[in-house]
Amino acid sequence: MKVIASISEMTRFSEAIRKKDQSIAFVPTMGFLHAGHLALMTKAKECADHLVVSIFVNPAQFGPNEDFSTYPRALEKDLEKCREIGASAIFTPSDDQMYPSGYETYVTLERLPFHLCGLSRPDFFRGVATVVTKLFNIVRPHTAVFGEKDFQQLTVIRRLVKDLNLDIDIVGVPIVREPDGLAMSSRNKYLSETQRPHALLLHRCLEAAENSVKQGETDPGNILAQATDILAAGPEDMRVDYLSVCDPDTLEAVAVIQEKTLMAMAVWLGKTRLIDNRLLVP
């Protein structure tokens, strides 16, 4: 497995694979890899001859008061996990290489970022769309794999690949959960022992919503009220960022649940922001 820090070397590596008519599947990450990332890598390996993983904590997707400097990092352990899974190369560029002095070009979308996570994280999707476009240009993958946990991110990437005519297949992988239902996330590390059980309330809201819809509930208002009741059992420092029942393609709120609908949520537990989602199928 090659560990590549330079942009030009990464591109040369990919070009050499492409020249041999072999394919590349790419998993972009910010490191601190957990079972959710491993599921993405396993899927990616099924899709192509070579797996390339990037580990880059992207400063452009963090707001001024967010956790860029404290975001968990564990490069050596991450490399070990990638080696075990059989990755061909790991790309670990520096901030300066990705955003050299004078950098001023960003990728923005007109509508998708103005829903869900984008409402409280106004620069997040500009940062994600920019870094992912840059990584696609550097790594030149045939396929790229993203988790459905960041459903809005996946929707944004699918849109930008289509809109910018990028010849890359985007594959989504279902959320990987802890045995008790908590969606895996690098940020779960921030949860204290006392907070950890309360984090399960998100999963409970989604389960309740799924059951209600299966039993014939079609009113998003009732689904949201049910979730609000469930979250009311949480501690004082639990605060809803958003709860939404929306169209999975446009992310716009729906008036009636009559076909596959996304329930998405973000909840603060102290200083940790947790997200989760589920597709509700009537």
Ligand code: PAF
């Ligand atoms: O999902 C993530 O870890 C990041 O948003 C991504 C896609 C690696 C871009 O920095």
